[in-house]
Amino acid sequence: MIKILRLLLASALLQSGLAASGRDFEHVEVVQIPLSVSNVHLVKSGTRCFLVDAGSPDDLPKLAAALAREGLRFPDLSAVILTHGHADHAALAAEIRRRSGAVVIAGRGDRSMLESGVNEPVTPTSFTARLILMLPLDARYEPLRADVEVDGELDLAPYGLAGRVLPVPGHTPGSLAVVLDDGRAFVGDMMLGGWLGGALFAQRPGEHYFHMDVAGNGHSLAALAKLPIRQYFLGHGGPLSQEAVREYLGREGAAR
Numbered sequence: 001m002i003k004i005l006r007l008l009l010a011s012a013l014l015q016s017g018l019a020a021s022g023r024d025f026e027h028v029e030v031v032q033i034p035l036s037v038s039n040v041h042l043v044k045s046g047t048r049c050f051l052v053d054a055g056s057p058d059d060l061p062k063l064a065a066a067l068a069r070e071g072l073r074f075p076d077l078s079a080v081i082l083t084h085g086h087a088d089h090a091a092l093a094a095e096i097r098r099r100s101g102a103v104v105i106a107g108r109g110d111r112s113m114l115e116s117g118v119n120e121p122v123t124p125t126s127f128t129a130r131l132i133l134m135l136p137l138d139a140r141y142e143p144l145r146a147d148v149e150v151d152g153e154l155d156l157a158p159y160g161l162a163g164r165v166l167p168v169p170g171h172t173p174g175s176l177a178v179v180l181d182d183g184r185a186f187v188g189d190m191m192l193g194g195w196l197g198g199a200l201f202a203q204r205p206g207e208h209y210f211h212m213d214v215a216g217n218g219h220s221l222a223a224l225a226k227l228p229i230r231q232y233f234l235g236h237g238g239p240l241s242q243e244a245v246r247e248y249l250g251r252e253g254a255a256r
Helices: 002-021 060-069 093-100 108-116 127-133 214-224 242-255
Strands: 028-034 039-045 048-052 077-081 103-107 148-150 163-167 176-180 184-186 192-195 200-206 231-233
Touching: 028 060, 039 060, 077 093, 093 103, 103 108, 103 176, 108 148, 200 242, 231 242
Parallel strands: 048 077, 077 103, 103 148, 184 231
Antiparallel strands: 028 039, 039 048, 163 176, 176 184, 192 200
């Protein structure tokens, strides 16, 4: 009986220590929300809710409806973490902050793009990408200044989420990855899942259509793949398994 009590006490102390560290999260739920062009991800951790990315300028009604299906409204959000500052990922961040008071977290390297509200020039990575650049795409959105600018590792425990934000420059100078302690990661546009923006073969990894620094993105992705990440959530298509990403990087390395 005494041994059982000791075990219970040790367990209670362990849980107390985890709570003190901000990592007492038994389960983090992830909901992928496909919008008009890109994915937004809702992350629910206990009573805290987060968005990874914020969609395109016209996505507000669809995003609100997706949150409502989860029993949530914009004021229920604690933070919006932007993987990068392109219009299809950052456009609604300012409006969401107005409606919720949520903290906006973004990479410092994308400050100029976010503050101007205009996509900066990118390098196409394929013939298809060059064709896309010929289309009359509107890359403007409401400018904003992030509440928290990341240029190094950021622990998310103080915000109520067991994970961290890592700089992964390449797609844009301020691109970020959100890596949860349970091995799931949100990597924005470091990779593309499938064809036609993920409409086909969404779980097949490939090169994104555009990067501001193609080589830099490759270096960041290779470094990220060394971490114990079991699942990658993408801005377009996905999610991808660890095995699929490693096979993809192996093929890319062999091709070079």
